[in-house]
Amino acid sequence: MLNxxxxxxxxDLIISVLITVIVALTRIPFVSxxxxxxxxxxxxxxxxxxxxxxxxxxxxxxxxxxALGKGVNYIFNDPNTSMxxxxxxxxxxxxxxIYFFVKQMFSRRIAIITSILLIFNPLFWFYGEIAxxxxxxxxxAVLIAYLSYNVLKGDGRFLYLSALxxxxxxxxxxxxxxxxxxxxxxxxxxxxxxxxxxxKALIVLIVAVLLWFIPTIxxxxxLGQYLQxxxxxxxxxxxxxxxxxASLSSQLVNSGLALVWSLWGLTIFGIIMIxxxxxxxxxxxxxxxxxxxxxxxxIFFILWIAPAFLFYLIIYVIKPGYILVYLPALMIILGYIVxxxxxxxxxxxxxxxxxxxxxxxLLIGIIVNSVIYFYPYNLHQGxxxxxxxxxxxxSEKIFYEINAGILxxxxxxxxxxxxxxxxIKTITNLSNSNPNNTIIVIRDISREDEGFDFNKAMYYLxxxxxxxxxxxxxxxxxxxxxxxxxxxxxxxxxxxxxVVDIPLNQSVKQIIxxxxxxxxxxxxxxxxxxxxxxxxPNGLNIYYSNIGSGPVNLQIGGYVFTR
Numbered sequence: 187m188l189n190x191x192x193x194x195x196x197x198d199l200i201i202s203v204l205i206t207v208i209v210a211l212t213r214i215p216f217v218s219x220x221x222x223x224x225x226x227x228x229x230x231x232x233x234x235x236x237x238x239x240x241x242x243x244x245x246x247x248x249x250x251x252x253a254l255g256k257g258v259n260y261i262f263n264d265p266n267t268s269m270x271x272x273x274x275x276x277x278x279x280x281x282x283x284i285y286f287f288v289k290q291m292f293s294r295r296i297a298i299i300t301s302i303l304l305i306f307n308p309l310f311w312f313y314g315e316i317a318x319x320x321x322x323x324x325x326x327a328v329l330i331a332y333l334s335y336n337v338l339k340g341d342g343r344f345l346y347l348s349a350l351x352x353x354x355x356x357x358x359x360x361x362x363x364x365x366x367x368x369x370x371x372x373x374x375x376x377x378x379x380x381x382x383x384x385x386k387a388l389i390v391l392i393v394a395v396l397l398w399f400i401p402t403i404x405x406x407x408x409l410g411q412y413l414q415x416x417x418x419x420x421x422x423x424x425x426x427x428x429x430x431x432a433s434l435s436s437q438l439v440n441s442g443l444a445l446v447w448s449l450w451g452l453t454i455f456g457i458i459m460i461x462x463x464x465x466x467x468x469x470x471x472x473x474x475x476x477x478x479x480x481x482x483x484x485i486f487f488i489l490w491i492a493p494a495f496l497f498y499l500i501i502y503v504i505k506p507g508y509i510l511v512y513l514p515a516l517m518i519i520l521g522y523i524v525x526x527x528x529x530x531x532x533x534x535x536x537x538x539x540x541x542x543x544x545x546x547x548l549l550i551g552i553i554v555n556s557v558i559y560f561y562p563y564n565l566h567q568g569x570x571x572x573x574x575x576x577x578x579x580x581s582e583k584i585f586y587e588i589n590a591g592i593l594x595x596x597x598x599x600x601x602x603x604x605x606x607x608x609x610i611k612t613i614t615n616l617s618n619s620n621p622n623n624t625i626i627v628i629r630d631i632s633r634e635d636e637g638f639d640f641n642k643a644m645y646y647l648x649x650x651x652x653x654x655x656x657x658x659x660x661x662x663x664x665x666x667x668x669x670x671x672x673x674x675x676x677x678x679x680x681x682x683x684x685v686v687d688i689p690l691n692q693s694v695k696q697i698i699x700x701x702x703x704x705x706x707x708x709x710x711x712x713x714x715x716x717x718x719x720x721x722x723p724n725g726l727n728i729y730y731s732n733i734g735s736g737p738v739n740l741q742i743g744g745y746v747f748t749r
Contacts (some may be wrong), residue, residue, distance in 0.1 A: 258272060307513065471510055524547055630660040644673035717730075
């Protein structure tokens with residue numbers, strides 16, 4: 187018996203090492219070299235100065251993630267490298283953890299299948315290579331589910347630990363507490379935990395939340411300030427949910443994204459496996475459906491997936507990274523299906539073993555997902571980089587939607603790195619590395635996901651005066667006001683007014699514009715001050731205007747550039 191136990195532990199250790207090696211080999215050579223997006227920059231800024239009021243980072247603050255990242259950054263002294271290291275490390279930990287979880291829940295075979303499916307899942311892969319927080323969604327979701335499952339099975343040792351982890355997870359992503367709480371409560375209820383123990387577990391949960399919440403509000407300037415900032419952040423959902431005042435078309439777009447990203451999380455391979463499984467088991471499914479629903483394990487997975495999915499479907503979802511909270515659950519279900527399907531195929535074709543079918547299916551899954559992730563898509567269709575979405579023709583709209591909505595892959599990381607590098611290099615060259623003779627003006631372009639946004643400009647070119655101009659043409663602003671963000675040295679201020687002055691000091695000789703050439707704003711700039719164009723190798727353009735050293739008084743829309 188003791189020898190068998192040692193053998194099992196040795197096997198688990200070997201599998202854990204193999205998982206570590208596979209994840210490391212499939213991530214480290216392909217990681218991003220620059221901060222990927224606006225939020226990535228916000229976290230990097232927070233390592234130096236935690237300031238929610240300045241969006242470093244945005245509410246709710248993610249203070250434990252910032253603290254962990256700041257600690258790692260003492261080693262690497264580069265925020266992008268530090269966050270990418272955490273993404274790779276927690277990809278490994280999540281893949282190992284889900285192996286042990288599924289092994290306990292089903293079997294070692296299904297556990298191995300699930301780990302492989304998760305490792306080669308394109309969305310999980312993508313977020314494991316960039317400076318992002320979303321890999322923590324997956325890790326903590328699996329950890330909370332694993333601990334809750336042990337509570338459900340009646341192991342009281344995990345009761346208070348599960349409460350502690352659930353509470354602390356909110357310091358990384360607040361939605362983890364909200365979305366995983368029903369699953370945790372069900373586990374307590376099903377295990378017939380006494381009211382006294384439930385009360386103590388709730389106290390542990392509350393204390394765990396307070397451990398990160400109190401420092402957050404103290405660093406924000408008090409509860410009132412924190413709630414005000416959080417309320418302002420939450421207003422974005424009024425543009426996505428019909429329940430909160432959004433239009434029907436906006437609701438359909440939001441719900442469509444939730445569905446598409448969830449299906450994309452299942453992968454093409456996974457969808458085919460599910461359809462094939464249903465084809466094998468379509469007969470008598472109605473008589474089996476109710477018993478399946480009553481199964482506590484089925485309820486467990488429903489409560490893992492449904493709260494987050496319904497929220498994203500009805501209220502708000504903006505990135506596919508959000509679905510990583512239930513993506514591991516989808517991979518566990520898919521792992522179970524693939525294993526079952528290999529036995530179904532063996533029954534149909536008895537000369538081929540179930541193990542051979544399983545190996546073949548997994549190999550197909552790895553190949554399909556790897557091709558999807560590494561295929562060199564042409565993301566640089568220059569003719570539509572700057573075209574407003576409303577003016578794209580049907581084929582261009584299809585390309586744009588696929589690129590912006592589905593193609594989260596290594597090619598997108600490469601494109602982002604290239605675009606960031608080209609903007610930094612070109613702007614530095616244009617200004618002769620002199621931030622005093624140039625201001626940078628940012629306007630949105632259609633391909634904002636790979637554009638050079640205000641936050642990146644402020645972070646990578648901290649000595650420059652950077653302006654982000656928002657009006658009715660490039661935002662949801664519909665009244666007679668404009669918004670101007672002015673940033674320098676990783677700090678910014680925002681001005682709202684019908685007309686906003688943008689001062690130019692005597693040393694400023696040129697304005698660099700990051701904008702679309704197919705807007706009224708561009709036409710006004712061109713007619714009033716003239717525009718020169720630098721075409722980048724990736725299909726984008728950078729524009730600039732020489733304004734000399736004399737008096738300047740340009741009014742472009744609601745923006746007045748004066749000297």
